[in-house]
Amino acid sequence: MxxxxxxxxxxTTPCSPEVIQAMLPWFGEHFGxxxxxxxxxxxxxxxxxxxxxxxxxxxxxAQAKEIxxxxxxxxxxxxxxxxxxxxxxxxxxxxxxxxxxxxxxVLDTFHALELEGAEVTYLPVDSEGNIDxxxxxxxxxxxxxxxxxxxxxxxxxxxxxxxxxxxxxxxHNIIFFTDAVQAVGKIPVSVSGIHLLALTGHxxxxxxxxxxxxxxxxxxxxxxxxxxxxxxxxxxxRSGTLNVPAIVGFGKAAEVRIAHMKEEAKRLEVLxxxxxxxxxxxxxxxxxxxxxxxxxxxxxxxxxxxxxELLRKVCQKVAVSSGSACTSISPKPSHVLGAxxxxxxxxxxxxxxxxxxxxxxxxxxxxxxxxxxVVRELRG
Ligand code: PLP
Numbered sequence: 001m002x003x004x005x006x007x008x009x010x011x012t013t014p015c016s017p018e019v020i021q022a023m024l025p026w027f028g029e030h031f032g033x034x035x036x037x038x039x040x041x042x043x044x045x046x047x048x049x050x051x052x053x054x055x056x057x058x059x060x061x062a063q064a065k066e067i068x069x070x071x072x073x074x075x076x077x078x079x080x081x082x083x084x085x086x087x088x089x090x091x092x093x094x095x096x097x098x099x100x101x102x103x104x105x106v107l108d109t110f111h112a113l114e115l116e117g118a119e120v121t122y123l124p125v126d127s128e129g130n131i132d133x134x135x136x137x138x139x140x141x142x143x144x145x146x147x148x149x150x151x152x153x154x155x156x157x158x159x160x161x162x163x164x165x166x167x168x169x170x171x172h173n174i175i176f177f178t179d180a181v182q183a184v185g186k187i188p189v190s191v192s193g194i195h196l197l198a199l200t201g202h203x204x205x206x207x208x209x210x211x212x213x214x215x216x217x218x219x220x221x222x223x224x225x226x227x228x229x230x231x232x233x234x235x236x237x238r239s240g241t242l243n244v245p246a247i248v249g250f251g252k253a254a255e256v257r258i259a260h261m262k263e264e265a266k267r268l269e270v271l272x273x274x275x276x277x278x279x280x281x282x283x284x285x286x287x288x289x290x291x292x293x294x295x296x297x298x299x300x301x302x303x304x305x306x307x308x309e310l311l312r313k314v315c316q317k318v319a320v321s322s323g324s325a326c327t328s329i330s331p332k333p334s335h336v337l338g339a340x341x342x343x344x345x346x347x348x349x350x351x352x353x354x355x356x357x358x359x360x361x362x363x364x365x366x367x368x369x370x371x372x373x374v375v376r377e378l379r380g
Contacts, residue, residue, distance in 0.1 A: 001362065001363070001366055003316075003317050004315065004316070004317055004318055004319040005317065005318045005319065005363045005366060005367050006319045006356070006358075006359075007318055007319060007320050007353045007354060007355060007359065007363075007367055008319045008320055008321050008352075008354055009203075009296065009354040009355060009356035009359075010154050010155075010157075010182060010203070010297060010321070010352065010354035011321055011354070012202045012203065012208065013202060013203060013204065013205045013206075013356055013357070014205065014356075014358070015205060015206060015207055015249065015253075016205040016206075016253065016256055016357065018252055018256050019205060019206055019207065019249045019252045019253045019256065020249075022248055022249060022251075022252035023207065023245045023246070023248055023249040023252070026045075026048060026244050026245035026248050027245050030044050030045060030048065030244070031045075032044050032045035032046075032244075033045060033241055033242075034046045034048070034049045034241075034242045034244055035231065035233060035241065035242070045242075045244045048244055048247070048248045049069070049242055049244060049247050049248075050064065051248075051251060052247045052248050052250060052251025052252070052254075053067045053069070053247075053251070054251070055251035055252065055254045055255045056199075056212055056250060056251055056254045057214075058254065058255075058258060059184060059185065059189070059254040059255075059257055059258055060180070060184060060189050060190065060191050060197065060199065060214060061189075061190035061191055061192065062191045062214050063217060065217060066191070066214050066215055066216060066217045067212050067213075067214060068212060068213045068214075068215055068234045068235065068237045068238055069210065069211075069212050069234055069238070069242060069247055070210075070211045070212060070213055070234075070238055071209055071210065071211065071240075071243075072200050072201075072202070072208070072209055072210065072211040073105065073179065073181045073198045073199060073200035073211045074105040074211075075211065075227075075228075075238075076198035076199070076200075076211050076212060076213035077103075077105045077106055077109060077179055077198050078105070078109055078227055079213050079224055079226075079227050079228075079237065079238060080148075080177045080196045080198060080213055080224055081096075081106070081109045081110065081113065081146070081148065081177070082109060082112075082113065082224075082227055083223075083224020083225045083226070083227055083237075084145060084146050084175055084177070084196075084222065084224050084225075085113050085116070085118055085145075086224070086225035086227075087222035087223065087224060087225045088145050088222060091143065091145070092143075093119065093143045094117075094118050094119065094143060094145050095118075095119040095120070095121070095141045095143050095144040095145065096110060096113070096118060096119070096120045096121070096144070096145060096146050096147075096148060097120075097121045097123065097136065097139050097140065097144060097146070097147045097148070097149075098110055098120060098121070098122055098123070098147075098148040098149065099122060099123045099124075099125065099131055099149055099150070100122045100123065100124055100125060100335065100336075100339035101125050101129060101150075101153055101155075101156075101158075101335070101336045101339050101340070102148070102149075102150055102179065103150065103154055103179060103181070105179070106148060106150070106179055107122075107335075110122075110148075119143075121139045123135055123136060123139065123149075124339065125339050125340055126340070127340055127341050128158065128289060128290030128291075128340070129153060129156050129158035129288075129289045129290060129336070129339075129340050130158065130160075130290060130292075131149065131160060133161065133164055133165070133168070136165065136168065137168060140168075140172050140174065144172070144174050145174065145175060146174060146175040146176070146177055147165060147168070147169045147174055147175070147176050147177070148176075148177045148178070148179070149162075149165055149176075149178060150178060150179040150180070150181075150182075151178050151179065151180035151181075151182070151183035151184075151189065152180075152182045152183040152186070152187070152293075152294050153182070153289070153336060154181070154182050154336075155288075155299055155334055155336040155337070155352050156288055156289030156293065156297065156299045156336060156337075156340075156352075157182070157289060157293035157294035157296070157297030157298070157299070157354075158289045158290060158292065158293055159183070159187070159292050159293060159294065160178075162178060162194075163193065165178075166192075166193030166194055167193065169193075169195075170193060173221070175195045175196065175221050175222075176193070176194055176195050176196070177194075177195060177196035177197070177198075178194055178196070178197050178198075179198045180197050180198060180199055181198060181199055181200050181203055181211075182203060182294065183294070184199040184203075184204060184257075185203070185204030185205075185253070185254070185257035185261060186204075186261065186265060186294055186295075186296065187261075187265065187294065187295075188261075191214050191216065194214070194216065195215075195216045195219060195221060196213060196214065196215060196216070196224065197213070197214040198211065198212075198213055198214075199211060199212055199214070200212075201246065201249065201250035201253055204253050204254070204257050205253050205256065205257070205356075205357060206246075206249050206250045206252070206253030206254070207245075207246045207249040207250065207253075208246075209243065209246055210243055210246035210247055210249070210250045211250075212250075213237075215237070223237075224237070226238065226239075228240060260357070264357060265295045265296070266295075268295055268296040268355045268356075268359065269295035269296070271355055271359060271361060271364045272295060272296055272297070272298055272353075272355055274361070274364055274365075274368075275298060275353060275355075275364045275367065275368050276298045276300070278368040278372070279298075279300050279368060279371055279372070280300070282302070282372060282375055282376075284302075284303035284304050285300060285301065285302055285303065285375075286300070286301045286303070287299070287300060287301075288300065288301055288337055288340065288342060288350055289340075296354055296355040296356065297352065297353070297354045297355075298352075298353050299337075299350060299351070299352045299353070300350065300351055300353070301337075301342065301346045301347075301349060301350040302349045302350070302351070302375050303346060303349070304379050305349050305375060305378040305379060306348075306349065306378070307322065307333075307345065307347075307348025307349040307350075308348065309378055310349050310351070310374065310375070310378060311351075313374040313377070313378065314351065314370070314371060314374055317366075317367070317370045318367045318370055318371070320351050320352060320353055321351070321352045321354075322334065322347075322348065322349075322350055322351055322352065333345075333347030333348050334347050334350070337350055351371075353367070
């Protein structure tokens with residue numbers, strides 16, 4: 001067994017072999033700039049990018065022309081939220097609705113907009129991480145411009161009722177933006193009813209530093225305004241020379257996900273349940289998050305142990321996350337678990353396990369055994 005066992009696929013995933021193979025020629029042989037229109041090197045690179053755009057679009061049921069390539073989901077999220085705020089800048093007041101358990105890329109962007117006068121409602125969640133749709137409905141104001149709710153939570157895997165949210169947004173003529181980073185490539189994701197959607201390469205066995213914003217074509221609501229100005233790349237939404245090898249890798253990763261997503265989710269659910277059941281059989285141990293979750297994720301609270309010590313020990317053999325980094329001296333409790341009503345001590349003593357394509361049954365059994373030993377030892 002190779003240690004540490006990697007159970008942190010919601011943080012990032014290794015590039016799959018097919019992806020590495022697909023990327024290699026684009027670093028050397030096919031090095032052209034996709035914006036060079038006057039020679040074959042440029043045409044070749046543009047071809048690679050457009051094939052990838054098609055593959056990415058296919059994964060989410062979009063059209064290639066609706067995909068704007070970015071440096072990752074954080075940039076896509078900034079483009080969506082700030083871009084919509086700018087698009088409505090002539091309005092006297094602007095109101096946004098989001099949720100306390102969103103990723104920091106969303107929450108910090110809204111905090112920045114609040115300084116510029118945006119009004120933001122942060123919906124609460126229940127103890128299982130779910131929003132209340134009646135509360136969402138009640139939060140809609142005449143000047144609400146956007147609802148922004150993630151597809152699946154990165155810490156707990158909890159899935160939001162995206163269909164019902166999108167119908168509500170549509171009925172009120174409000175833009176619906178979803179951060180689908182953790183859902184895309186893991187469960188079926190379709191852009192039907194959605195105006196804006198962010199995704200990224202490195203969570204689906206593709207490379208880091210590449211992502212996309214889906215922008216619905218042919219819709220009367222305003223489109224986000226450009227945040228990065230320059231040569232007018234990506235239909236003017238996002239300038240900058242395209243990272244062709246990474247884009248090709250992202251496209252290949254999307255294609256591979258379409259082929260493997262379904263059977264992999266089934267396999268991982270069995271392994272995740274095995275891990276979860278073993279850990280939950282320890283006394284004073286609880287699941288964080290409800291049952292409507294991504295099938296490769298479990299987040300478990302280990303009562304009666306000190307969070308910092310727990311992480312330090314666990315990380316010797318198993319690579320996992322809590323709301324904080326393993327090496328942090330005084331880890332901060334997770335804002336997601338806090339919003340679910342979990343106190344900060346228990347939040348610090350909670351661990352997210354996220355399985356992936358290469359996770360084996362033996363790894364899960366070893367990880368569970370190590371966790372059991374660590375928890376027993378820490379509890380004396
Ligand atoms: N949104 C969610 C839910 C995430 O999990 C992450 C990555 O951790 C991001 C956004 C940011 O993605 P990127 O690393 O591509 O900027």
